[in-house]
Amino acid sequence: MEVINTDLAIVGGGTAGCLAAYQAKKEGIESVIIDKANIRRSGCLAPGVNAIYSYLHEGDKPEDYYEFVKFQGMGLVRRDLALTLIKEVGYAVKILEEYGLPILWERQGRFGLRIYGEHIKPILADIARDSTENVLEYHYSVKLGVEDGVCGVYAFDLKNEEIVFVKAKAVLIATGGASGLYSSYTVPWYPPGNAGSGFSLAIRAGAEMTSLEIRFIPPRIKDVNSPIGVTAVGLKAPLINSKGEEFMKKKYAEFGGETAPIAIRAYAPTKEILEGNFPIYLDTRGVEEDKFEELIKLYLNAWPLFYLFVKARGIDLKEKLLEVQPSEPYLTASHTIAGIWVDERRMTSVKYLFAAGDAAGGVPLKHVGGALAEGIIAAREAAKIKRTNDYKPEELKLEFEGYYWKNAEERMKFVLDHYAGGLPRFYIYNEASASYALSEVEKLLKLKLGGEPLRVFETRDRLVVAKAMLHHMIERRETRMPPFQMRSDYPELSNSNYMLVSKFGEKVTFRREYV
Numbered sequence: 001m002e003v004i005n006t007d008l009a010i011v012g013g014g015t016a017g018c019l020a021a022y023q024a025k026k027e028g029i030e031s032v033i034i035d036k037a038n039i040r041r042s043g044c045l046a047p048g049v050n051a052i053y054s055y056l057h058e059g060d061k062p063e064d065y066y067e068f069v070k071f072q073g074m075g076l077v078r079r080d081l082a083l084t085l086i087k088e089v090g091y092a093v094k095i096l097e098e099y100g101l102p103i104l105w106e107r108q109g110r111f112g113l114r115i116y117g118e119h120i121k122p123i124l125a126d127i128a129r130d131s132t133e134n135v136l137e138y139h140y141s142v143k144l145g146v147e148d149g150v151c152g153v154y155a156f157d158l159k160n161e162e163i164v165f166v167k168a169k170a171v172l173i174a175t176g177g178a179s180g181l182y183s184s185y186t187v188p189w190y191p192p193g194n195a196g197s198g199f200s201l202a203i204r205a206g207a208e209m210t211s212l213e214i215r216f217i218p219p220r221i222k223d224v225n226s227p228i229g230v231t232a233v234g235l236k237a238p239l240i241n242s243k244g245e246e247f248m249k250k251k252y253a254e255f256g257g258e259t260a261p262i263a264i265r266a267y268a269p270t271k272e273i274l275e276g277n278f279p280i281y282l283d284t285r286g287v288e289e290d291k292f293e294e295l296i297k298l299y300l301n302a303w304p305l306f307y308l309f310v311k312a313r314g315i316d317l318k319e320k321l322l323e324v325q326p327s328e329p330y331l332t333a334s335h336t337i338a339g340i341w342v343d344e345r346r347m348t349s350v351k352y353l354f355a356a357g358d359a360a361g362g363v364p365l366k367h368v369g370g371a372l373a374e375g376i377i378a379a380r381e382a383a384k385i386k387r388t389n390d391y392k393p394e395e396l397k398l399e400f401e402g403y404y405w406k407n408a409e410e411r412m413k414f415v416l417d418h419y420a421g422g423l424p425r426f427y428i429y430n431e432a433s434a435s436y437a438l439s440e441v442e443k444l445l446k447l448k449l450g451g452e453p454l455r456v457f458e459t460r461d462r463l464v465v466a467k468a469m470l471h472h473m474i475e476r477r478e479t480r481m482p483p484f485q486m487r488s489d490y491p492e493l494s495n496s497n498y499m500l501v502s503k504f505g506e507k508v509t510f511r512r513e514y515v
């Protein structure tokens, strides 16, 4: 087996991973990036982006950001992580500017910085390649080597079907969140290639996981899953129900109406649908005439599919309403607190193992800015590690004969959709339904999976994550953040202030207070 020696092994060449490689070089250490795809167009930024969120404009203070994410996260946020990340975003943006990212230096939303971002991912890939000669693309990280702390990463070369061991003083998980646990009835909003591998690697290595019950369910344009925040909040286009009522203003004023936390903006249309007041629409007819061209540009920078969708359906935004429906649930620390537990250094509870971006839990609405910042923080801290690493990699026996992965994945999705608060049940679950889902997922986990290696690994990762998530969902015996976490057996909205923490994907054993 080939062994590559380095200081920092970075799993995932996405937003956080590319800047981690930059910072590693700056700190004078070597790094290796391992990515299952081509880093020019992988992960969340593959389609582009129109703003870097979590950016402090002139006059903004770190505490303002903390208060903002606390409001958006309905109180569930770690202050230490929010304050440490927001201080690094300005530095991260400067690096991108030096590499040619066109920045408009205008505010978008409360903490957004407008950019022309269709090329942000190729730019990040250039930054990564300038920072390390070792970018292992089409390599799937299948397992961590652990012995008194993490010692390296087993990566499966998807083209040659061989294992490489990247031996490192520190490992950074920057694999994004988990898409594809639940079925998508259209194109998924969260990238399907982010299959929860980082969570799965961490869970199997015994790292603590936090808040996996708080899933992310974004309100989206129906049938194309495109974001609506810029239009609804930015351009003040109201959501209306089939009776023409502006229900956000009318029924959710106490949460801030149209600018309510994102969970409430997903819950409100869900409730309208359940009460029979569907279809739900985004009403763009009142948007000022000169804003439409700008709106299309914003979508072309971030979600070009939207443009094709409105053209193919012949939708004139000045006249026709856009139908809205929340999407299937995802697990991602970009928008909620679900993820791997980290300390301020972004080190997990396993020594020398770090996590950043959508993989690291604790701050909702971290977005691009947060992922860039956490990549930097983790690399800076990893550079301080002095240790000898005598780990002897084992010969992994990987087999791809067995129960076809697709059948296992379809069964998992069916079970989660119907018993663990998927879209067909409009996100509601209870003790009995989630316990049944858990027993079915446990059965699937016992199977030896077969088929194409990439898909076998992804399915196994999703199953590992699903099991951990279900333990969390069962343990939170309340409704804390509908529809992200919403139970029919405990329907009252609670405002408790604890986070659940688990290990090895087993029953949740302890809680921590938010501070």
Ligand SMILES: Cc1cc2nc3c(=O)[nH]c(=O)nc-3n(C[C@H](O)[C@H](O)[C@H](O)COP(=O)(O)OP(=O)(O)OC[C@H]3O[C@@H](n4cnc5c(N)ncnc54)[C@H](O)[C@@H]3O)c2cc1C
Pocket: 011, 012, 013, 014, 015, 016, 017, 034, 035, 036, 037, 039, 042, 043, 044, 045, 049, 050, 051, 052, 053, 054, 139, 140, 141, 142, 174, 175, 176, 177, 189, 190, 191, 193, 194, 195, 197, 198, 302, 334, 356, 357, 358, 359, 366, 367, 368, 369, 371
């Ligand atoms: C559609 C969409 C629109 C968004 N819009 C905005 C916006 O307008 N503004 C904003 O600030 N934020 C936005 N966000 C959020 C933001 O893009 C993310 O929070 C951030 O990019 C996440 O960075 P990351 O490094 O954690 O993950 P990613 O950038 O997704 O990188 C993960 C990487 O890990 C790799 N990987 C995964 N599994 C493995 C494995 N097993 N082995 C090897 N490699 C692996 C993937 O291929 C990928 O390259 C958006 C997100 C999405 C999905």
